[in-house]
Amino acid sequence: xxxxxxxxxxxxxxxxxxxxxxxxxxxxxxxxxxxxxxxxxxxxxxxxxxxxxxxxxxxxxxxxxxxxxxxxxxxxxxxxxxxxxxxxxxxxxxxxxxxxxxxxxxxxxxxxxxxxxxxxxxxxxxxxxxxxxxxxxxxxxxxxxxxxxxxxxxxxxxxxxxxxxxxxxxxxxxxxxxxxxxxxxxxxxxxxxxxxxxxxxxxxxxxxxxxxxxxxxxxxxxxxxxxxxxxxxx
Amino acid sequence: xxxxxxxxxxxxxxxxxxxxxxxxxxxxxxxxxxxxxxxxxxxxxxxxxxxxxxxxxxxxxxxxxxxxxxxxxxxxxxxxxxxxxxxxxxxxxxxxxxxxxxxxxxxxxxxxxxxxxxxxxxxxxxxxxxxxxxxxxxxxxxxxxxxxxxxxxxxxxxxxxxxxxxxxxxxxxxxxxxxxxxxxxxxxxxxxxxxxxxxxxxxxxxxxxxxxxxxxxxxxxxxxxxxxxxxxxx
DNA sequence: ACAAACAACTTGTATATACAAGATGGTAAA
DNA sequence: TTTACCATCTTGTATATACAAGTTGTTTGT
Numbered sequence: 001x002x003x004x005x006x007x008x009x010x011x012x013x014x015x016x017x018x019x020x021x022x023x024x025x026x027x028x029x030x031x032x033x034x035x036x037x038x039x040x041x042x043x044x045x046x047x048x049x050x051x052x053x054x055x056x057x058x059x060x061x062x063x064x065x066x067x068x069x070x071x072x073x074x075x076x077x078x079x080x081x082x083x084x085x086x087x088x089x090x091x092x093x094x095x096x097x098x099x100x101x102x103x104x105x106x107x108x109x110x111x112x113x114x115x116x117x118x119x120x121x122x123x124x125x126x127x128x129x130x131x132x133x134x135x136x137x138x139x140x141x142x143x144x145x146x147x148x149x150x151x152x153x154x155x156x157x158x159x160x161x162x163x164x165x166x167x168x169x170x171x172x173x174x175x176x177x178x179x180x181x182x183x184x185x186x187x188x189x190x191x192x193x194x195x196x197x198x199x200x201x202x203x204x205x206x207x208x209x210x211x212x213x214x215x216x217x218x219x220x221x222x223x224x225x226x227x228x229x230x231x232x233x234x
Numbered sequence: 235x236x237x238x239x240x241x242x243x244x245x246x247x248x249x250x251x252x253x254x255x256x257x258x259x260x261x262x263x264x265x266x267x268x269x270x271x272x273x274x275x276x277x278x279x280x281x282x283x284x285x286x287x288x289x290x291x292x293x294x295x296x297x298x299x300x301x302x303x304x305x306x307x308x309x310x311x312x313x314x315x316x317x318x319x320x321x322x323x324x325x326x327x328x329x330x331x332x333x334x335x336x337x338x339x340x341x342x343x344x345x346x347x348x349x350x351x352x353x354x355x356x357x358x359x360x361x362x363x364x365x366x367x368x369x370x371x372x373x374x375x376x377x378x379x380x381x382x383x384x385x386x387x388x389x390x391x392x393x394x395x396x397x398x399x400x401x402x403x404x405x406x407x408x409x410x411x412x413x414x415x416x417x418x419x420x421x422x423x424x425x426x427x428x429x430x431x432x433x434x435x436x437x438x439x440x441x442x443x444x445x446x447x448x449x450x451x452x453x454x455x456x457x458x459x460x461x462x463x464x465x466x467x468x
Numbered sequence: 469a470c471a472a473a474c475a476a477c478t479t480g481t482a483t484a485t486a487c488a489a490g491a492t493g494g495t496a497a498a
Numbered sequence: 499t500t501t502a503c504c505a506t507c508t509t510g511t512a513t514a515t516a517c518a519a520g521t522t523g524t525t526t527g528t
Binding site: 237238239273274275276277280294295296297298 | 510511512513514515519520521522
């Protein structure tokens with residue numbers, strides 16, 4: 001036998017799905033539901049609370065509980081660790097460490113990392129290979145106050161992303177994706193033609209203690225498709 | 235003054251963040267927490283339950299409650315309706331309907347929509363403008379069995395995406411993003427140079443009854459950045 | 469040595485109750 | 499008419515209690 005609060009949830013969802021309760025419709029109060037289902041208010045409350053967490057209902061103190069708007073847009077796309085991605089395709093992943101040094105933060109980096117311009121930040125530049133072909137050029141700026149040992153890493157076994165995830169658990173990230181044309185340097189490194197389209201992902205990651213790193217991940221457009229992942233809710 | 239269950243949550247999170255409790259560490263039971271914080275078991279329980287929902291803890295009946303594994307990757311990027319996006323920037327959004335007709339599904343479209351090759355599908359082609367500049371060329375194939383009136387629309391006020399969302403509430407979507415070079419036709423329509431990099435999003439959307447539509451959304455790389463949205467959880 | 473039973477602990481569900489706090493509408497006073 | 503107050507409804511927080519049900523280790527009986 002299912003728990004009582006589940007019965008109530010199902011009843012509420014049924015009303016919405018069958019169209020009896022449109023968006024913004026006011027649903028019965030906790031006390032009404034308790035009377036209706038012959039249960040205590042706390043049990044009715046649990047049903048409502050869980051549906052609020054699921055985004056089915058919205059509620060506000062003093063006013064009542066209402067059917068939520070259908071979440072229409074707001075789709076999500078999965079962005080992954082390139083090494084995992086390559087390995088998941090059954091291919092070999094390799095990295096080549098190009099640079100690993102201290103640099104002074106320019107304006108863009110300073111803003112992204114939330115530090116002062118000119119301060120020291122860790123910089124790494126890596127080329128990721130899928131089998132023998134370059135698939136990603138990774139330029140990364142790291143907040144050395146939060147990750148002081150970043151420059152002592154070798155990045156032979158683990159990617160910077162893997163190392164950082166381990167050091168300072170990431171709590172949030174921000175991505176932007178753009179299409180750019182390869183300039184001379186980029187074309188040479190990615191082994192593509194000058195002017196060829198590239199997919200660039202700009203990623204900022206936070207941990208609880210602050211902004212950890214700021215990375216530019218550049219992929220040859222011809223060899224890389226981003227993401228493809230599911231969305232919305234059930 | 236903060237609520238009591240919040241104090242308990244903060245205390246628990248603090249232990250984890252400060253490294254006192256590693257992954258899989260067993261946290262105090264509901265009764266122990268209740269004694270420790272001089273509150274009822276249900277209040278301690280609420281703190282634990284909410285942290286379970288947030289993925290900070292895991293618990294199992296009879297055994298106890300434990301610190302969860304850190305959720306490492308799995309970041310998400312927001313993909314939006316272009317019209318909303320433009321309006322949100324405070325700019326004017328306009329559309330130009332280029333084509334709206336029945337076509338026979340080729341192999342790619344048939345697979346994407348889950349129908350037979352050669353079957354009739356709705357096809358629309360629209361150009362979206364931000365102020366006076368093209369920002370998106372939308373090519374869309376629609377499953378006419380699910381949305382029979384698609385071709386009777388005018389798409390003057392509402393975008394195809396808005397119309398479809400209204401007709402058949404979307405339950406899921408799948409996206410892929412790639413960088414491509416503009417060919418002659420694309421360059422002309424988007425008013426960019428031939429060979430210029432473009433960001434292309436391939437989107438499939440489902441409703442409960444099946445695959446609704448398959449769209450190719452192509453943006454000039456110079457005028458468009460995708461998404462930029464937050465991730466993981468707080 | 470083995471298995472069954474049990475005790476002790478855990479989380480899960482449910483009830484009854486109390487008061488706090490936000491929202492709303494009506495009523496009475498200015 | 500406008501303002502102030504109040505009753506009443508809502509959700510939010512908290513407590514005390516009870517029993518169900520899963521897990522684990524110990525004890526007991528064979």
